[in-house]
Amino acid sequence: MEFISGVKKKETFEISELFELEEGTSVKVNGAIHTIRDMGDVAFVVLRKREGLLQCVFEEGLTNFSLKDIKEASTLEVEGIVKREDRAPNGVELRLREIKVLSEPAEAMPIPIAKWKLSTSLETKLNLRPISLRNIRERAIFKLQEGVVRGFRDFLYQEGFTEVRTPKIGAKGAEGGSNIFKLDYFGKKAVLAQSPQFYKQTMVGVFDRVFEAAPVFRAEKHNTKRHLNEYTSLDFEMAYIQSFEDIMAMETGFLQYTMKLLEREYAKELKILGATLPKTDEIPQVRFDDAKRLVSEKYNRDIRNPYDLEPEEEVLISRYFKEEYDADFVFVTHYPSKKRPFYAMDDPKDPTFTLSFDLLFKGMEITTGGQRIHDYQTLLEKIEKRDMSNEGMESYLMIFKHGMPPHGGLGIGLERLTMKLLDEENVRETTLFPRDLSRLEP
Amino acid sequence: MEFISGVKKKETFEISELFELEEGTSVKVNGAIHTIRDMGDVAFVVLRKREGLLQCVFEEGLTNFSLKDIKEASTLEVEGIVKREDRAPNGVELRLREIKVLSEPAEAMPIPIAKWKLSTSLETKLNLRPISLRNIRERAIFKLQEGVVRGFRDFLYQEGFTEVRTPKIGAKGAEGGSNIFKLDYFGKKAVLAQSPQFYKQTMVGVFDRVFEAAPVFRAEKHNTKRHLNEYTSLDFEMAYIQSFEDIMAMETGFLQYTMKLLEREYAKELKILGATLPKTDEIPQVRFDDAKRLVSEKYNRDIRNPYDLEPEEEVLISRYFKEEYDADFVFVTHYPSKKRPFYAMDDPKDPTFTLSFDLLFKGMEITTGGQRIHDYQTLLEKIEKRDMSNEGMESYLMIFKHGMPPHGGLGIGLERLTMKLLDEENVRETTLFPRDLSRLEP
Numbered sequence: 076m077e078f079i080s081g082v083k084k085k086e087t088f089e090i091s092e093l094f095e096l097e098e099g100t101s102v103k104v105n106g107a108i109h110t111i112r113d114m115g116d117v118a119f120v121v122l123r124k125r126e127g128l129l130q131c132v133f134e135e136g137l138t139n140f141s142l143k144d145i146k147e148a149s150t151l152e153v154e155g156i157v158k159r160e161d162r163a164p165n166g167v168e169l170r171l172r173e174i175k176v177l178s179e180p181a182e183a184m185p186i187p188i189a190k191w192k193l194s195t196s197l198e199t200k201l202n203l204r205p206i207s208l209r210n211i212r213e214r215a216i217f218k219l220q221e222g223v224v225r226g227f228r229d230f231l232y233q234e235g236f237t238e239v240r241t242p243k244i245g246a247k248g249a250e251g252g253s254n255i256f257k258l259d260y261f262g263k264k265a266v267l268a269q270s271p272q273f274y275k276q277t278m279v280g281v282f283d284r285v286f287e288a289a290p291v292f293r294a295e296k297h298n299t300k301r302h303l304n305e306y307t308s309l310d311f312e313m314a315y316i317q318s319f320e321d322i323m324a325m326e327t328g329f330l331q332y333t334m335k336l337l338e339r340e341y342a343k344e345l346k347i348l349g350a351t352l353p354k355t356d357e358i359p360q361v362r363f364d365d366a367k368r369l370v371s372e373k374y375n376r377d378i379r380n381p382y383d384l385e386p387e388e389e390v391l392i393s394r395y396f397k398e399e400y401d402a403d404f405v406f407v408t409h410y411p412s413k414k415r416p417f418y419a420m421d422d423p424k425d426p427t428f429t430l431s432f433d434l435l436f437k438g439m440e441i442t443t444g445g446q447r448i449h450d451y452q453t454l455l456e457k458i459e460k461r462d463m464s465n466e467g468m469e470s471y472l473m474i475f476k477h478g479m480p481p482h483g484g485l486g487i488g489l490e491r492l493t494m495k496l497l498d499e500e501n502v503r504e505t506t507l508f509p510r511d512l513s514r515l516e517p
Numbered sequence: 518m519e520f521i522s523g524v525k526k527k528e529t530f531e532i533s534e535l536f537e538l539e540e541g542t543s544v545k546v547n548g549a550i551h552t553i554r555d556m557g558d559v560a561f562v563v564l565r566k567r568e569g570l571l572q573c574v575f576e577e578g579l580t581n582f583s584l585k586d587i588k589e590a591s592t593l594e595v596e597g598i599v600k601r602e603d604r605a606p607n608g609v610e611l612r613l614r615e616i617k618v619l620s621e622p623a624e625a626m627p628i629p630i631a632k633w634k635l636s637t638s639l640e641t642k643l644n645l646r647p648i649s650l651r652n653i654r655e656r657a658i659f660k661l662q663e664g665v666v667r668g669f670r671d672f673l674y675q676e677g678f679t680e681v682r683t684p685k686i687g688a689k690g691a692e693g694g695s696n697i698f699k700l701d702y703f704g705k706k707a708v709l710a711q712s713p714q715f716y717k718q719t720m721v722g723v724f725d726r727v728f729e730a731a732p733v734f735r736a737e738k739h740n741t742k743r744h745l746n747e748y749t750s751l752d753f754e755m756a757y758i759q760s761f762e763d764i765m766a767m768e769t770g771f772l773q774y775t776m777k778l779l780e781r782e783y784a785k786e787l788k789i790l791g792a793t794l795p796k797t798d799e800i801p802q803v804r805f806d807d808a809k810r811l812v813s814e815k816y817n818r819d820i821r822n823p824y825d826l827e828p829e830e831e832v833l834i835s836r837y838f839k840e841e842y843d844a845d846f847v848f849v850t851h852y853p854s855k856k857r858p859f860y861a862m863d864d865p866k867d868p869t870f871t872l873s874f875d876l877l878f879k880g881m882e883i884t885t886g887g888q889r890i891h892d893y894q895t896l897l898e899k900i901e902k903r904d905m906s907n908e909g910m911e912s913y914l915m916i917f918k919h920g921m922p923p924h925g926g927l928g929i930g931l932e933r934l935t936m937k938l939l940d941e942e943n944v945r946e947t948t949l950f951p952r953d954l955s956r957l958e959p
Contacts, residue, residue, distance in 0.1 A: 080800075082770035257701070305686050516688045
C-alpha cells in the first residue's frame with residue numbers, strides 16, 4: 076500500500092530562497108516567461124513567479140537550447156547558476172544552463188502585460204481580466220487586498236471575536252427595500268443576502284463578538300465609480316458595548332493593525348503600487364449635523380438635504396479634515412434616524428438621530444456602523460412606527476424575545492477601502508472580477 | 518475636536534483573565550445568565566461568556582440585589598470577588614457583590630439551552646437555531662469549525678498561496694448540468710457559482726498558488742444527511758505540480774497542520790464535544806478500480822456500477838482501510854474519465870481514467886480534486902469530444918490560449934469535514950444555518 080505523508084520540500088526554488096544560497100549554486104526554478112529581451116549574444120528571459128520577476132540570462136553556447144525554442148507566456152522549468160545582480164528586478168539572477176518547456180501558449184498576448192503599467196482602458200483591462208491580472212502591477216493590487224482581509228481577521232481573533240459563515244441565500248433581506256436579487260429556490264421565493272446583518276446580530280447572542288468576511292449582493296441600479304452589485308463586506312458585531320464609540324475604537328484598532336501588517340508583510344506590493352499608507356493613530360469624529368455646518372461655512376455651500384450626505388459633501392468633509400487636522404479618515408456620527416435602518420438605536424438624548432456612524436476615507440464612505448436596538452419591545456415599537464411588517468422576521472425577533480446584550484457593529488466595503496488605500500479612481504480597479512449593471516463576465 | 522485612538526483596555530474581565538488575578542480581587546464581569554441554581558441561602562448564577570461558563574455565587578445579604586431581580590437570559594454586568602474553585606465550570610468563580618442588569622428577555626426560553634446536551638430533535642434545534650446555538654455544546658461545534666478554516670488558511674499562507682475572492686454571481690456554471698440556481702440579473706440570465714473552479718484556475722495563471730474559503734451553491738434535489746444546497750467550500754489550486762500526488766500531499770499537510778492547531782487552540786471545544794482527532798501522519802491511497810475490487814472481495818459485494826462509487830461503497834472502502842491500516846482517511850485515485858468534469862486531466866497511460874482523486878473520511882467523500890488539463894488544444898478536443906459548447910467559456914479558455922502552467926487543485930466541503938471530525942450523523946448538525954430542499958430559514 077502507498078501512503079501520502081504530507082508536503083515534501085520542493086526541488087525548485089522561489090526567489091526569496093535564492094538569497095539563502097551561495098553564488099554559483101546550480102538550482103532549478105520554474106515560472107512563466109514574462110518577457111524576453113534579446114540583446115544579441117545575450118538575452119534576458121524574465122520569469123514571472125509568485126514572488127515577483129526573476130531575470131534569467133541566456134548566453135549563446137552555454138545552454139542546451141536555442142532562444143528560438145522559447146516564447147513569451149510559455150512556462151518553464153529551468154536550471155541555472157545563482158548570481159547576485161543589483162540591476163536585476165529582485166537583486167538576483169540566474170545564468171541559464173538547461174530548460175524544460177512545461178507548456179506553451181496557443182496565441183500571443185493581445186495586450187503587453189509585461190509593461191510596467193498597462194495603458195489600456197479599464198474596460199479592456201476588465202474584458203481581459205483573466206490575463207491582464209498577469210501584469211505585475213495589476214496582481215499586486217489583489218495581493219495587497221489579501222493583506223487587508225488578513226489584517227481584519229487576525230486583529231479580530233486577537234480581540235476575542237469568532238469567525239462565522241452565514242447563509243447567502245435566504246427568505247428575506249435584512250434591510251428591506253428593492254435592491255435585492257431574487258431567485259427561485261425549489262419553487263419558493265428566495266433572495267441573496269445584501270448583508271449578514273440579522274445573522275451577525277444573532278451570533279452576537281451566541282459568541283458575544285463575531286465577524287465575517289464574505290460576499291454581499293445588492294441589486295442597485297447605480298452605475299458609478301463606487302458601486303458594485305457584488306462586493307466583499309468585512310463585517311463585525313460586538314456585545315457588551317458601553318457606547319457606540321467602542322465600535323469606532325475597534326475599527327480604528329483594525330486599521331492600525333492592518334497598516335502595520337501591510338508595512339511589514341506587503342512592503343513589496345506597496346512599493347510596486349507606489350502607495351503611501353494613511354495615518355491611523357487617531358481619527359477625528361464629528362457629528363453629522365456639525366459636519367454639514369462646518370463644510371457649508373468653510374466652502375460656502377448650501378445644505379440642500381439635511382438628512383443625508385451627498386457624495387460631494389463626503390468629499391468636502393474629508394477635505395475639511397485633511398486641511399484642518401491632516402486626517403485621511405473621519406468618523407461622521409449621529410446620522411438622522413429616518414435615513415438609518417429600523418434596527419439602529421436612536422439617541423436617547425434626541426431620537427431624531429441615531430447612535431450610528433459612517434467612516435469616510437479620502438472623501439468616500441467605506442463603513443456604516445452603529446449601536447443596534449437590543450430590547451425586544453423597543454424594536455417592536457420601532458418596526459410598528461415605520462409601518463413595517465414583522466413577517467419573515469420571526470427568527471430575527473426570536474433573539475430579542477429571549478434576551479440580547481447591548482451590541483453594535485459595522486460593515487466595511489473591502490474593495491472601496493482598497494481603492495482609497497491605492498488612490499484609485501474606480502472601485503472596479505480594486506475588484507478582482509467586478510459585477511456591475513453591465514458586467515457579468517469574466 | 519474629539520479623536521478615536523484605538524481599542525482601550527476593557528474594564529470588564531474575561532474568564533482567562535481572571536486566572537491572572539489574585540484571589541480576593543474585586544472585578545467587573547459581564548455575561549448572559551445561562552442558568553440560576555437556587556440552593557436556599559446560596560445560589561449559583563452561571564454566566565455564559567464567550568470563553569465558557571462562569572459560576573457566580575449569590576449569598577443572601579452580601580449583595581446589593583435580591584435573587585428575584587434577575588432571571589435566566591438576562592444580561593448583566595456584575596461586580597464580585599475572584600475565587601479559585603475546582604468544582605466551578607472553568608476552575609474559578611466570582612462571589613457576587615453588585616449587579617447591573619443590562620437587558621432582560623421578554624419570554625422564557627422554549628428549550629432548556631442550559632442542559633449539557635440538547636435532547637430536542639434536529640428539526641426543532643434548527644427551527645430554533647438563533648437561540649439553540651446558545652447551548653454550550655452547540656456553539657462549540659462552530660467554534661471548532663472556525664479552527665478548521667483558520668488551519669486551512671494559515672497552512673496555505675505558509676505554503677505560498679494567495680487568498681482570492683471570486684464572484685458568486687456569474688454568467689455560466691463551472692461544471693454545467695442542471696444543479697445551478699438561476700437568477701435574473703438586470704434582465705440578463707445569471708447563475709450562482711456552484712464552484713470557484715474557473716476562477717481559481719484563472720488565478721493560478723496569476724499567483725501560481727491560490728485558495729478561497731467561500732460559499733458555493735448547488736440546486737441539487739437530494740434530501741439526504743450529507744447534502745446541502747449552500748455550503749462552504751475550501752478550495753485551493755496550485756501550479757507547477759509534478760504529479761497530482763502533489764495535491765494530495767498538500768491536502769495531507771493541511772490536515773496535519775489543522776489537527777495540531779485544533780489540539781493546541783481548540784482543546785476546550787474538543788473536550789466539550791468529546792472529539793478524538795484522527796491520525797493524519799500518513800494517508801493510504803488506492804486506485805478507484807482496486808478499491809472497488811478490494812471491498813467487493815472482502816465484503817462479498819457485487820460491483821454494480823463500475824464508473825462511480827455508491828455511498829455504500831465509500832463506507833466499505835473506509836471500513837476496509839480502517840480494519841487493514843487503522844486509517845480514518847483514504848485517497849481514492851484515478852476516477853473514470855466519464856464521471857469527471859471535462860477539465861480533468863486524463864491519465865496518459867489509460868485515458869479512460871483521470872489523474873484525479875476523492876478523499877474519503879470515515880466513509881464519506883469530503884474532497885474531490887485532481888490535475889487539470891492545461892494545454893489549450895487538449896482542452897478544446899476534450900470539450901468537442903463531449904459534445905459540449907464553448908459558448909460562455911471564452912474567458913476561461915482565454916487563460917489556456919495564452920499559456921497556463923501544469924496545475925491542479927481540490928475542494929473540501931467544510932461542513933462535511935466538521936461532521937466527520939465530530940462523528941455527527943447529519944451534516945446539518947455542523948452547518949450554522951443550513952439550506953436544504955425544505956429549509957430557507959432561519
